[in-house]
Amino acid sequence: MSQSIIPVKIREHLIPFFYEEFKGVEAHYLNKRVKACKISMTSSIGKMLRITLEKSGYPLKEIDKIGKFNMYIAVSDSEASKTASAKIYKYVSGQYSFLKVPYQVAEDINDILEDQFRIAFVNRVKGALRFSPKTKVQDIISDFMVEYSLDEYGYKIASLQRLYNRSVAENKTMSRMQSKVSNRVLNYKG
Template identity: 35%
Template sequence: MSYIPINIRPHLVPFLYQEFEGREAVYLGKKVSSIKIGADSSLGRSMRLYTVKADFPKRSEYYNIYLTLEELPDGKKKYEGNYFRMESGKKSFLQFTPEATTEINNLLEDIFRISFVYFVDGYTKHPDASVKSAIDYFIDKYDLLEFGFSNESMRQLYYREKGTKLDRLKEQSANRVTNYKKP
């Protein structure tokens, strides 16, 4: 079997790590979570569309997302995430193009941002809660300070998207992602 990787934007890793159910383990001092995505799930079908095939393609039954969290000696955390499709090299040669990597990350970014807006909306239903406290909680929950996010930047995102939560799925993907550089 061979792996066909897609690097996931680092700020999405702690979010996906907590929100997907997966097998968790410690490997070489790093916390690792392996998440199995069915090929017939909505996310799996989306990924299949981005696969470039050659020769005799063989359909895969599942995909894996591997998320790692490493505690560094200076107290900081290092996050890495990869999306893999397992295939037999005997029958097919598959890969994801650079454009596919961007599109898959854009889809995961949309899921992240939509979840954020719904989270803040739900959190602020409590009479003692404020938008600021909801955003602070979200930032802490997913270690977003590690990636340059702030309450102010997240508040701007929230107010920009709160009235039309799902509209981002029908518009062009945002190209402004904090501290993200293309691989």
């Protein structure tokens, strides 16, 4: 089977988060830490990817037998310049299918990943406060930022504090999955 890359650019600030949180095989390649993460077609993200792929040129045979997508995540180990990149790809026989992810679908994938990132962030802060009520919110946010290198992508404690405060005021963390996607995302290009 040949490897056919389906280019889906993931927002840079999401890459270190999913690098740490997705299960996958890690390796070092050309001064970069890389991880290949398999995404099952029966997972929620895998199902969304499968139904959004479009034919690009040739007829597609047996779309339901695709099996898995892979997310390839690379983070530079060089202290001089931190870079990150991520692509989603799948294995196909080039003789039967050529697929693409339309631009709007790539944006939608990023919006879903953004929602997951924000929900995880808010839940991390809430959980830490529940078990250690004397801890300052800013300290928890700072720890989250360090863990996922968010300062490298322009995030500030104050902006994440506002995000947390808005979520707490709404009192329903998962409600962001019900609402229109916010364009108030750092590195948002819409």
